[in-house]
Amino acid sequence: MASYPTDFKYTKEHEWIKQSDNTATIGITNYAQESLGDIVFVDAPKVGTEIKAGATFGSVESVKAVSDLFAPVSGTVTEVNAELATAPEKINKDAHGSWIIKVTLKDPNELNSLLSAADYEKFVAEEGSH
């Protein structure tokens, strides 16, 4: 079992976010990559795109399916992980080390409503036990 870093926050849609002052890094969780299977395509927004908390900002595709990415927070995209364009499978290998976008935060308080590592782990344990 991969552990969920305690300095990240998480969404119920399985994104992680790591804050550093007024910027943040966003990716998808290990649970998400396991559920998706082989990831073959990442559709990330361009630098400068405004993202809005709770709205989709891109998608991740496995061989089988397309899954939307939901923004954990609002902000402006400052950087996109170009490596994932040619090697999307890196997310399968290291989901918590393979960030998708970096953003400047519109309102850092938005992070307070997200899940802690412990809460997220509890959440996926319940979701996985159907």
Add this chain to the structure above:
Amino acid sequence: MSVAEAVPALRKTALNAVHRQMGAKMVPFGGWEMPVEYPAAIGCGIINEHMAVRTGVGIFDVSHMGDIRLAGPGALAAVQHISMNDASRLAIGQAQYSALLYPNGTFVDDVIVHRLGEEEYLLVINAGTREKDFNWVRDNTRQFDCKVEHLSDDFTQIAIQGPKAVDLLQKLTDANLSAVKFYWLTHGTVCGLKNILIARTGYTAEDGFEIYIPSDEATSARVWNEILEAGKEFGAVPCGLGARNTLRLEGKLPLYGHEISDTLNVWEAGLDRFCKMEKADFIGRAALEKAKAEPLKRTLIGLEMTGRGIARDDYKVLDQSGKEIGYVTSGCPAPFLKKNIALAYVPPAFAEIGSTLNVEIRGQAVAAQVVPTPFYKRPKKN
């Protein structure tokens, strides 16, 4: 990220518990709960499963497929009446791809017709259309002197697919498999079980076999495990429906509800060579005769994405000016070919090989080229 939810009560094959034990991801398909892929932790995943079948061997539980037996003096006439291929050409021990048609020339289902004996045929049908197919066959063969039986629940059907399938299965059977040609069948002892139907058929565009064993859980699990064990030296992996779909799509094998359905006819689907108009009358023939005299409204084409994106089922196909001209029936990344491929229906005017079309992906027109199909053809032996 949204992740698919678990599902309500579905039918389960006799190997369901075995799949779960192996950690397979289970999904609903045609009313059945089936493994879509096995976990990365044991070396599987759709891409690995797909590659195993192309380069070694993969094992599939396809017990959700249905089986209808027709036997008796009128069995051949009955099969001829309800299917479009010419079953009179089948020798005992031979099989053929065919389809059951509605009177208007569209599809009830596609089937493999096996000639088991002098007056005995087995139709292997799709999971999602089992009851519909059986009722159709029963109701449309009443005038013939033959018995129609629904045997779907009697068999656990296991597919052993890939260039090493013959070597694997030969370890477990006394039947001489090298004497069984593609689309022929035999009977033999498999894993100690006598008189097992072994057909050299499959849905992967690769060499392989499908075996039909008793459907009790204990026997099914024992045989499944013995096959995997015997396959270790060939790198055999269990494969789910995910790889089954990408494999069949590379080989342009139709899937009911996608490339064929009750609104698409034989000519549109491009299955002409399996439809024998010159044989005696069959259900759907008159409509097809008429349709043949008229220009096709749409035709099935192969697309390879040249722009960045993956075409998926039901995405729109656009011409170069952005006008909607058709739709994708099946699309996916092709793990062996390492391209993004799709099948689509478009008017024949857009079907020319080499021409450029677009697929609408999340509101964007992404370029695709019309390419020859099948996308993948297995290398001929010698």
